[in-house]
């Protein structure tokens with residue numbers, strides 16, 4: 001069927017005001033004949049959401065509370081828009097699973113994105129997964145639901161999207177790809193790649209959020225600085241590509257041009273390259289198996305001139321070590337790791353703890369992990385809640401106003 005005959009696909013963008021949300025809307029705007037915005041969601045920054053609604057005219061918008069919903073609803077009505085404003089987790093799940101939706105961009109940050117991502121999966125949607133925390137927390141359940149409900153899962157995380165692009169073209173979601181020896185997960189090393197431990201102790205939130213190559217939300221920026229992001233991505237890769245943790249090797253590549261590689265048993269190593277801009281994996285996943293323009297500039301290899309590779313330092317970047325251990329332990333460990341990390345990152349951003357205390361908090365909370373089996377989404381949420389409580393207790397004992405510390 002030609003592009004002209006095709007009906008535009010209806011896209012729900014969860015986390016529309018975020019970094020991934022805005023890159024997604026940029027790609028959508030380049031292809032109005034192909035894509036239409038069905039729903040947009042935001043947690044805060046309601047004025048930004050209003051601007052996005054005025055630009056994209058979605059059927060639904062979702063906000064966190066009734067007061068925001070009423071205000072947005074009356075503003076949109078006054079502007080002549082028929083957009084219906086929904087509220088909270090139920091609203092998110094409704095626009096993720098709505099029968100008229102073709103694809104869902106899951107770009108809410110953290111555990112808050114799990115339920116709506118799962119709603120898209122159980123409704124059998126095409127799901128564009130940026131929210132890596134959902135897979136880290138509930139990988140087995142998530143991948144089983146993808147298979148059972150015939151959902152189509154496409155990775156947005158640049159590394160996983162790169163790996164997906166390097167796998168055989170008949171590769172099926174969640175099955176171990178044939179002939180693959182290793183997955184090589186590249187990492188920029190973040191802003192403190194060459195910093196000493198003493199320097200890491202003094203890191204401020206502003207420094208941690210200033211990533212050298214990527215412009216991202218605050219939480220993932222801090223995760224990149226601690227290298228927890230790479231740890232979460234290792235777990236994500238294990239679930240997406242049915243790999244054992246030992247089959248995923250992290251390689252520091254400061255230029256962020258090779259987005260990851262697949263090493264085959266015949267000695268072939270396939271890589272995906274491109275400028276570091278999330279619109280490439282977003283456009284790839286949205287149009288897959290076709291290709292569409294993303295607005296990303298072509299890669300200039302001569303200007304790049306060189307690419308470097310080193311092994312990660314698991315002592316200075318203890319978060320990566322903790323995540324590898326959690327991947328190997330399985331069970332509840334990844335849920336606890338993720339929850340403790342979310343609490344620790346928020347505390348660091350509020351200057352309640354030092355940068356180097358982030359892995360300390362996580363390690364202490366992991367040591368009280370109850371290891372109970374997780375066979376339902378409710379059980380996952382319960383472990384997450386318990387781990388957050390432990391992390392909060394840790395904070396009330398250990399945290400000090402960083403500025404006032406002697």
Ligand code: NAD
Nearest residue numbers: 015016017018019020042043108109112130131132216217
């Ligand atoms: P961001 O902080 O820029 O945006 C987060 C979005 O989630 C916002 O729209 C916010 O309103 C919404 N949100 C926050 N808390 C919420 C809650 N409790 N309930 C509902 N909505 C909530 O984050 P981001 O950088 O766009 O990252 C989003 C996700 O994509 C993360 O899981 C991140 O790990 C992943 N990711 C991001 C990048 C990137 O380049 N930014 C790359 C790969 C993966």
Ligand code: MG
Nearest residue numbers: 157158159233
């Ligand atoms: Mg990534």
